[in-house]
Amino acid sequence: MVREQYTTTTEGTHIERPENQSVYKIGIYGWRKRCLYLFVLLLLIILLVNLALTIWILKVMWFSPTGMGHLHVTEDGLHLEGESEFLFPLYAKEIHSRVDSSLLLQSAQNVTVNARNPEGEVTGRLKVGPKMVEVQSQQFQINSKDSKPLFTLDEKAVVVGTDKLRVTGPEGALFEHSVETPLIKPDPIQDLRLESPTRSLSMDAPKGVHIQAVAGKIKALSQMDIVLHSSDGTLVLDAETMCLPRLAQGTRGPASSLRGLYEICACPDGKLYLSVAGVGTTCHENSHICL
Incomplete structure (x- = not known):
């Protein structure tokens, strides 16, 4: 650009112009101009590449106004x-x-x-592994669809809330300690068996123990003693026929008593034995069995 100087004159005044006029150039020329154009071109290329990559990412990730790919944002959360x-x-x-x-x-x-508390500590954990399912919690509970507790487990007790607990194992259920229940019964076509292979079996109830076999028989086997004890009451054996086939039998009494009748005698320690019946009791004659 050329800067021109103007001088205000009046009519009749003649002013001579200077022969040498000063010229100033404003702008970027030469290698600076070429570098500037190259930098602008480089920025334009980077902008186009970023725009192309953004469009490609949006297309690959399936971005949409409702979410990304199979993930959709709804009013209730993420779908x-x-x-x-x-x-x-x-x-x-x-x-x-x-x-x-x-x-x-x-x-x-x-x-x-x-499950963590506000402090970040783990209060409950469920771990499903290839060989074991582990639950770490103060209480473990399984509820039905109507929120009825079916199974509850804590450090003190295990509660089964179903109407019937069924054990289908071939060897039944094994209890290392005591069991408290109001009723024990098997399936209609199975026998009920209570067994203690190495220790004793004890059944206690404050108001009595009721054992009933409606369509079968009750059988009690023991290697040692079977004790029926009533602390405050009477022991009643009520049956149409009562058989004690292995009672000790005393020697025969007088010949007049050979009628095939016997009487049951008891020793002071409670042992029972048979004695041939006579006109009177013959227990004293065979009391040597109690020795």
């Missing part, structure tokens, strides 16, 4: 379709499946679900 893989921990308040499908949690090693 995920198909199978998904999480490389890091997943934090959620509630996880549920669709109405017409089930929820599947699958892992190559194990599946662990943790």
